Amino acid sequence: MTSTGNPTSEPPRHWEADVLLIDGASAHIRPIRPTDADLLVDFYGRVSDESKYYRFFSPMPTLSDRDVTRFTQVDHHNRVAFVVLLAGQMIAVGRFDVVERPTASQPAKPVSAEIAFLVQDEHQGRGIAQVLLEHLAQAGREVGVERFVAEVLPDNRRMIDTFKDAGYRVAGGFQDGVMSLEFPIEPTETAIGIMEHREHRAESASIARFFKARSVAVIGASRRQDTIGQALVRHLVTGDFTGVVYAVNPTADPVSGLPAYRSVTEIPGDVDVAIVAVPANAVQDVVLDCAAKGVKGLVVISSGFAETGDEGRRRQRRLVGLARSYGLRLIGPNCLGVINTDPEVSLNASLSTLMPPRGRAGFFCQSGALGSAILEKVYNRGLGLSTFVSAGNRADVSGNDLLQYWEEDASTEVVLLYLESIGNPRKFSRITRRVSRRKPIVAVRSGRTTQGVPMGHAVRSISAPQQAVDAMFRQAGVIQVDTLDEMFDVAQLLAHQPLPRGRRVAVVGNSDALGLLATDAAAAVGLVVNSSVALGADATAEDFEDALDRAIDDPEVDSVVAVYIPPLNVSGEEVANVLAAVGEQSDKPLVSTFLGAEGVPELLRVPDVAGSTAGRGSVPSYPAVEAAVRALAHVVEYAVWLRTPEDERADDSSQPPLAAKRLINGILMECPEGRQLTFEELRELLGYYQISVWEAHPVETVEEAIQVGEDLGWDVVVKATADHLRHRPDLAHVWRGIDSAEEMRVGWENLSELINEPGRARFVVQKTAPPGVPVGIAAVEDPLFGPVISFGTAGPLTELLGDKAYRVPPLSLHEARAMTREIKSSPLLFGYRGSEVVDVDQIEQLIMAVAQVKNDFPQVRSLDLSLVLAGATSSTVLTAEARVEPVTDLRSDWFVRRLSRASDDTLPG
Numbered sequence: 001m002t003s004t005g006n007p008t009s010e011p012p013r014h015w016e017a018d019v020l021l022i023d024g025a026s027a028h029i030r031p032i033r034p035t036d037a038d039l040l041v042d043f044y045g046r047v048s049d050e051s052k053y054y055r056f057f058s059p060m061p062t063l064s065d066r067d068v069t070r071f072t073q074v075d076h077h078n079r080v081a082f083v084v085l086l087a088g089q090m091i092a093v094g095r096f097d098v099v100e101r102p103t104a105s106q107p108a109k110p111v112s113a114e115i116a117f118l119v120q121d122e123h124q125g126r127g128i129a130q131v132l133l134e135h136l137a138q139a140g141r142e143v144g145v146e147r148f149v150a151e152v153l154p155d156n157r158r159m160i161d162t163f164k165d166a167g168y169r170v171a172g173g174f175q176d177g178v179m180s181l182e183f184p185i186e187p188t189e190t191a192i193g194i195m196e197h198r199e200h201r202a203e204s205a206s207i208a209r210f211f212k213a214r215s216v217a218v219i220g221a222s223r224r225q226d227t228i229g230q231a232l233v234r235h236l237v238t239g240d241f242t243g244v245v246y247a248v249n250p251t252a253d254p255v256s257g258l259p260a261y262r263s264v265t266e267i268p269g270d271v272d273v274a275i276v277a278v279p280a281n282a283v284q285d286v287v288l289d290c291a292a293k294g295v296k297g298l299v300v301i302s303s304g305f306a307e308t309g310d311e312g313r314r315r316q317r318r319l320v321g322l323a324r325s326y327g328l329r330l331i332g333p334n335c336l337g338v339i340n341t342d343p344e345v346s347l348n349a350s351l352s353t354l355m356p357p358r359g360r361a362g363f364f365c366q367s368g369a370l371g372s373a374i375l376e377k378v379y380n381r382g383l384g385l386s387t388f389v390s391a392g393n394r395a396d397v398s399g400n401d402l403l404q405y406w407e408e409d410a411s412t413e414v415v416l417l418y419l420e421s422i423g424n425p426r427k428f429s430r431i432t433r434r435v436s437r438r439k440p441i442v443a444v445r446s447g448r449t450t451q452g453v454p455m456g457h458a459v460r461s462i463s464a465p466q467q468a469v470d471a472m473f474r475q476a477g478v479i480q481v482d483t484l485d486e487m488f489d490v491a492q493l494l495a496h497q498p499l500p501r502g503r504r505v506a507v508v509g510n511s512d513a514l515g516l517l518a519t520d521a522a523a524a525v526g527l528v529v530n531s532s533v534a535l536g537a538d539a540t541a542e543d544f545e546d547a548l549d550r551a552i553d554d555p556e557v558d559s560v561v562a563v564y565i566p567p568l569n570v571s572g573e574e575v576a577n578v579l580a581a582v583g584e585q586s587d588k589p590l591v592s593t594f595l596g597a598e599g600v601p602e603l604l605r606v607p608d609v610a611g612s613t614a615g616r617g618s619v620p621s622y623p624a625v626e627a628a629v630r631a632l633a634h635v636v637e638y639a640v641w642l643r644t645p646e647d648e649r650a651d652d653s654s655q656p657p658l659a660a661k662r663l664i665n666g667i668l669m670e671c672p673e674g675r676q677l678t679f680e681e682l683r684e685l686l687g688y689y690q691i692s693v694w695e696a697h698p699v700e701t702v703e704e705a706i707q708v709g710e711d712l713g714w715d716v717v718v719k720a721t722a723d724h725l726r727h728r729p730d731l732a733h734v735w736r737g738i739d740s741a742e743e744m745r746v747g748w749e750n751l752s753e754l755i756n757e758p759g760r761a762r763f764v765v766q767k768t769a770p771p772g773v774p775v776g777i778a779a780v781e782d783p784l785f786g787p788v789i790s791f792g793t794a795g796p797l798t799e800l801l802g803d804k805a806y807r808v809p810p811l812s813l814h815e816a817r818a819m820t821r822e823i824k825s826s827p828l829l830f831g832y833r834g835s836e837v838v839d840v841d842q843i844e845q846l847i848m849a850v851a852q853v854k855n856d857f858p859q860v861r862s863l864d865l866s867l868v869l870a871g872a873t874s875s876t877v878l879t880a881e882a883r884v885e886p887v888t889d890l891r892s893d894w895f896v897r898r899l900s901r902a903s904d905d906t907l908p909g
Contacts, residue, residue, distance in 0.1 A: 011076040015139055017898035018324045019084075022127035022198060024205030025296070025327035026899065029135055032081040032093065037068050039083070043090035048121045054156045055118045057178070071095070077143050082135055084119075084128055087291065087326050092119040094132030096140060096148065110146040112182070117159065127198060129162045131897075134195060137166075137185040138896045149182040167191030186655050187895045196430075199897035200404050206329045207397070207405035209296040211340045211387055213272035214243040216349055217264050217295070219286050220277035220302075221247035221255040228301060229277045230255060231351055232337070239348030239355045244269060264289045273297045275337065275349050280304030280315060283333070284322055291326035298323060299349055300332035306393045307334055320395045324899065335392030336371035341385055342411060350390065359384015360495045362412040364402045366420045368392045374418065374484065381488055383495070386411040396899070400427050407435045414494045416487060417443040422469070426786040429472050429808055436477030440494050440638055443478050444487050445469075468788045471806040475815060477641045479634050489631040492620040497589040499639040502558040505632070506531040506551035509563035510539040514595065517625045518561050525633035530556050537567060541574035548582045548590070559632055562592040563625055576621075583619035589635065591628040592621045644814050656856035657688040664859050667884055674861065674885030682882050689849045691865075693877045696764040702748040706741045708765040714739040718747050720755055721762040736768065769876040772869030773828050773838055777847055779809075779854035779863045781887070787854040791847055793825045794867050809855035816844040816851075829870060842875040843868070861885040 016030035032040075044052075044063050052060050063071070074081050074095070081095035096113040103109065115136060119128050140148065148168075152159050160179065164170050167190040168183035187195075216236060220229040229249070233256045236245045246269075247255040252262045261267050264274060264286070274295045276286050280302050290298060305316040316333065323330045331338060337350025341358045348355050352375045363378070363385050365371050371390035378385060386409065389402055399417055406412045415435065422428050422445075432441055473480045481487050505527045507518045512534050519529045531554065533547050544562070551560045562579055566572040572594055583590045622628035663685055668674065677685065683693050699705040699718075709716045720733040733754065735747030751763065774794035781787055789811070792804035805819035820829060820840050831837040846868065853863060860882055867879035 009076050011080075011139075012142070015082070015135070017135070017896075019131050019135075019898055020199070020202035020206055021131070022202050022205065024202060024207075024209055024329070025086075025126075026206075026324040026329060027091070027128070027131075027327060028085045028325055029082055029131060029898075030085070031076060032072055032074060032083050032095075034073050036072050036083060036090070039085075039090040040068055040072055040093070043093070043120065044118075046120050046122075047118060051118065051121055051124075054153055054159065055116060057151075057153065080113075080136065080139050080143070082132055082139075084132065085325070086123075091123045092117065092128045092132060094118075094129070094136055096136055096145065098145065099149065110184075111144050112147045112149055113140060113145045115148045115150050117162075124158065127202070129159065130166065130198060133162060133166055134896045137187075140185055141187075141895070145185065147182060147184050149180065152179045152181060153177070154179055165194065167194040192895070195895070195897055196434075200407070202897075203401045203404035204408055206297075207401050209329065210273055210299070210331065210338050210349075210389075211342075211347065211405070212345060213297070213347065213349075215246065215270055215272050216241065216243060216347070217246040217248050217267060217271045217274045218255075218277065219248040219264060219274055219290075221249050221258075221260060223253050223255055227277075228351065231353075232275050232277060232301070232349065233258065235348045235350060235353065235355075240346045241348070242344060242346055243272075246271065264293045264295065267293065271295050273299060273349065275299045275301060276332075277301045280312070280333070283319055287319065287322050287326070287328065291328060295328065298328055298330045298332075299335065299337055300330060300392075301335060301337060301351065302332075303334040305333045306395070316393060316395050323396065330396040331389065332368075332392040333395060334368050336365070336368040336390030338390075339375075339385070339388040341387070350388075354379045356388065357382060357384040358386070360386060360411070360413040361416050361491050362386050362402065362406045362409065362414070363388045363416040363418075364399045365390045365418040366392070366394060366399075367418065370418070377484060377488060381492070383488055383491060394423060398423055400424065400431055403431050403435050403441075407438060413439060414491055415439055415441040416491055417441065418484065418487075419443055419445045425469070425472065425808075429476055432473075432476035432478050436638075437642070440635075441476075441478045442487050442490050442494070442634075443473065443480050444482070444484055445473075445480065467802070467804065468785070468790075468806040468808070472808045474641075475808060477638060479638050481634065486627075486630065486634075489620070489622060489627050490634045493589060493591060493631050493635050496618040496620060497583065497591070497635075498587055499642070500559040500589050500632070500636050501639070503528050503636055503640075504530045504556055504558045505561055506533070506554065506557040506559075507561045507563065508533045508535070508544065508547045508551055510535045510537055510544075511563060511565045514563040514565060514593070514625055518563055518593075518629060521626045521629040522561070522633075525630055527629065527633055527636065530554075541578045544575050545578045545582060548579070552582070552586050552588050552590075557588065559589040559591075559636070560586075561625075561628060561632065562590065562619075563595075564592065565595045579619050579621075589632065590619050591632050592619055593623070593625045593628045594621055595623075595625075644812075660685055660688040660856070664857055664884055668859065668886055672886060674859075674883065677882045677884065682880055685860075685882070686849075686853070686877075686880070689853050691846065691849050691853075691877065693880050694766055694769055696766050696879075699763050699765055702745055705748060705763065705765050706744050709738060709741070709744055712765070712767050715768045716744075716765050717768055718744065718751065718763055718765050720751050721764055722755060766878065769869050769878055770871045770874050772871030772874075772876065775829075775843065775868050775870050777850050777865045777868060779850050779860075781854065781858050781861050787851075787858070789847065789851045789854060791819045792823050793828060798825070807851070809851040811848050811851040813844065813848065816847045819847060820844055836872045838870045839873055839875065840870075843870050846875055846877075857884075858887045859884050 011031040018026055019029050020026055041063060078098040083090050084092040094117040096115040098113045100109060100112040117129050117132055163181055167188060170181055170183045172179060172181040218229055218232045221233050222229040224230055233247055237256055245258060246267050247258045247260040248264050249260050250262055252260045254260055264271060271293055274290045276283055276298055278286060283300060283302055304312060306313045339350055340347040341356060352372050354375050356375055356378045365374055368390050391397055406415050479490055481490060505522050507515050507529055509515045515532050515534050519532055522529050531551060535543050535547060551557050564572060564575050579592050686693055697708045699708060705718055716738050717734055717736045735751055738744050738747055776794040777791050779787060779789040787809045788806060789809060790804045790806050792798040803824045805822045807815050807819060820843055829838040829840055850863060854860060863882045865877050865880045869876045869878060
C-alpha cells in the first residue's frame with residue numbers, strides 16, 4: 001500500500017471538465033482540492049446511511065478531521081480523486097489509490113489501484129458513477145495504472161453493474177462477505193462503444209429538452225412592437241405553440257394578451273426553456289433566476305458577447321461556465337433561435353417570421369444573421385424542415401450535439417449543416433462517420449477556400465489544410481457542397497427520391513441540345529451516361545411516360561435525368577404530371593429540368609385524395625440541367641460511400657505496443673521539451689509497426705565512407721543531406737553505383753564541390769536500393785484537428801502543385817487505396833508509358849502502418865517518410881524522420897466524454 005502523503009504536484013489541466021449526465025443536464029468534474037474540506041463535509045451529510053455503509057462497509061455517520069484531510073489531500077499520481085459539482089455543491093466523489101507496483105522480484109506485475117465511489121442518493125441513476133469511472137480510468141492510464149481493483153458488498157448491485165456495464169473485463173472472487181473485483185483499464189472496443197453510447201444518449205437528451213419543451217418563458221418580453229422580446233412572444237403564439245408561453249419583464253406589463261411576470265421565479269408553473277432577450281450585462285442574473293426556477297435550457301438571443309471582442313469573449317466564458325455549473329445547456333448567444341415543426345409541438349422560438357413547412361430535414365446554422373435568409377429560402381422552395389437551430393456563437397450547444405439528436409429522431413431523414421467553423425474536428429469526424437451510415441449529412445462550409453478549422457486556425461501545421469478537412473468530410477460520408485442553393489438541390493433529392501445503386505445515368509428529353517448539356521455535365525462530375533433518348537420537340541406526355549418507364553426498367557441504368565423545354569403555347573403541365581407519377585413509383589432516383597416552363601414547381605408532386613401533396617416520391621425540378629446533374633452526382637457519391645464495408649477500418653481502440661510506449665515515454669522523460677528521434681530510435685519505433693527503414697550510415701570523412709562501403713559489400717550510394725539539396729529533381733546530391741574506394745573518392749569530391757558550403761556538408765552512405773517510383777508518406781499532429789496523414793509522389797513538384805492525398809486516422813484499407821489513386825500523379829504507380837507497375841498493395845499497407853503510429857501516439861508530433869521507393873516487388877523506405885513532443889491532452893476525448901471547456905472559445909462542442 002502507498003502512504004497517504006501530501007499533495008506533491010498540480011493535476012493536468014485537462015482533468016477538469018464539464019460533462020453531461022444521461023438525462024441531458026450538465027455538471028462539472030475536477031480533481032479534489034485541499035480547499036474542498038467544507039464541500040466534502042457538507043456532501044457527506046447529505047448522503048444516506050445506506051450509501052455510506054456501501055462505501056465503507058461499516059456505519060460511518062460523520063467524517064473525522066483526519067478523514068477529511070486524507071480524502072482531500074492527494075498527490076494526483078499515486079492517489080487521485082475527482083469530485084462532481086452541481087450548483088456549487090459536491091454531489092459525488094470518486095478516487096483511486098495505487099496499491100501495487102512492479103518489484104525487482106516481479107517486474108511484470110501490473111500497476112494496480114483500488115477504486116471507490118460515493119454518489120449523493122438523490123443524484124443516483126443519472127450516470128454519475130459511469131462518468132467518474134471514465135475520467136478516473138483515463139487519469140489512471142496517464143499516470144501508469146494498468147488495472148483497477150474494487151471491494152464491493154454483494155447487495156450493492158448498482159456499483160457492481162457500473163463496473164460491468166463500463167465494458168471492462170471484470171474478474172474477481174468472494175471472501176468474507178465482500179466481492180473483490182478487478183479489471184484492466186485499457187480502453188477496449190466494447191468500452192469505447194459504451195462510452196460513445198452514453199455520450200450519445202446524454203447529448204441527445206440535452207437537445208430534446210429544447211425541441212420538446214412544454215413551457216417557454218420569454219425573458220425580456222415587451223409590449224413595444226419593434227422589440228425582439230415582443231417578436232419572440234408573437235412568433236410563439238402565432239406559430240401555434242401547443243405548450244404554455246410566459247412573458248417576463250421588469251414591469252410585469254401584459255404582452256400580446258399574455259400576463260407577464262417580473263421574474264421567471266414568479267411564474268406559477270414549470271418552465272422547460274427560457275428565451276433570453278435582455279442586454280448582455282443582465283444575462284448572468286437571468287441564468288441564476290432560471291437555475292433557481294429549475295429551467296432546463298436557455299436560448300440566448302442577446303448579442304454583445306464573443307462577436308464584440310475580448311471583453312465580450314470574457315463575458316461569454318462566464319456565461320457558459322455559470323449555466324453549466326447549474327446543469328443548464330445553452331443555445332447561443334447571439335443566435336436566431338430554435339424551431340420544431342412537429343404539429344404536436346409547433347415551436348417557433350426564434351426571430352424568424354416564417355415557420356417552415358413540416359419536412360424531413362433537420363437544419364443547423366451557425367450564423368444568426370444568415371438564419372432568416374436560410375429559412376426564407378427553405379420556405380420559398382417548399383423543402384420542409386423537421387427542426388431548425390441557429391446556434392450563433394456556439395458557446396455551448398454545437399452541431400455535434402444536434403447530430404447526436406437527429407441520429408435517433410424518426411422525423412429527421414436528412415441533416416443539413418451550414419458551418420462557419422468546426423470547433424472540435426475529432427469529435428465531428430467520429431460522430432459523422434456513424435450518423436452518415438443512417439442518414440445523409442449535407443454541409444456547406446463557408447470560407448472553404450481561404451480558411452481553416454476554425455477560420456484558418458486548426459490545421460496550420462500542414463501545408464494544405466483545406467484538403468485535409470475535405471478528406472475528413474469524405475471519410476465521414478458528409479456530402480460537402482459549395483453554396484446554400486446547392487445544399488437545397490441535394491436535400492430535395494435526398495428527401496424525396498431513393499438512393500441510386502451506381503453511376504449509370506439515362507437522359508430522357510425532347511431537346512437534343514439539352515440532352516447534350518446533360519451528358520456533358522454528367523461526364524464532368526463522374527457519372528456515366530448509358531442511354532440518351534431524344535424524343536423530339538413534339539413529344540407528348542405519353543411519349544415521356546413510355547421513355548421514362550423503359551429507362552427505369554433498364555438494368556444498366558441507376559438513375560434518370562429528364563429534360564424538357566415546352567413548345568410554344570404549351571405549359572408542360574401534362575409532362576410534369578407524368579414525371580410526378582413515374583417518380584412516385586420508381587425505385588431509382590429521377591430528377592428533372594424544365595426550361596422555359598411557367599408555373600412548374602421545384603418539386604413535382606402527385607396530389608393525394610385529400611388534395612394535399614405527398615412528399616416521398618416527389619420529383620425535384622431544377623432550373624438548370626447542370627444543377628440537376630450536380631445534385632445527382634453528390635447523391636451518387638454518398639451512395640457509393642454507403643456501400644463501403646465498415647469492417648475494413650483500423651481498430652480505433654487497439655493499443656500501441658508496450659515497448660513503443662516505453663520508448664516514447666523514455667525519450668520525453670529524458671527530454672521533456674521533446675526532440676528529433678535518432679536513426680536508431682526511429683528504426684526501433686517503426687519496427688514495432690513492421691516498417692523497415694533502409695539503413696543509412698552518417699559519415700564525416702571519405703575514409704569513413706570507404707570503410708562503410710567495404711562493410712556493406714559495396715554497391716552503395718553516397719548522399720548529401722543538406723536541406724536545400726535533398727529534394728532536387730535532378731538528384732545531383734546522390735552519387736550512385738559505387739563499388740570501390742576509387743569510385744567513392746570520385747563521388748565524394750564531386751558532391752563536396754556541389755555543396756561548397758563549409759559546415760553544412762553532411763553525407764550518408766547507403767546500400768543501393770531496388771528501383772522504384774519515389775513517393776512520400778507524412779503524418780502530423782495538430783493540437784485541434786488531431787492526426788493527419790498525407791501521401792504523394794516525392795519531390796518539389798508535388799509540394800508546389802499540392803498533389804497530395806489527405807486522410808484522418810484511423811484508416812480503412814479502402815481509404816488507403818483511395819489515397820494512392822486520387823493524386824494526379826497516380827499513373828506513375830500503374831505502368832505509365834510502359835513503366836513497371838508498382839506493388840501498390842505494399843504502399844497501402846505502409847500508409848496504414850504510418851497512420852496507425854500517428855493514431856497511437858499524439859506525442860509523435862511529426863513522422864515523415866520523405867523518400868520511399870515503390871517498386872514492382874518491394875517498397876524501400878530510404879529517408880525517414882520523426883519528432884516527439886509532450887502534449888497537454890493525450891486525445892483523451894477519445895476515451896472520456898466531456899463538453900468543451902467553457903474557458904476556450906475555439907473549442908465549442
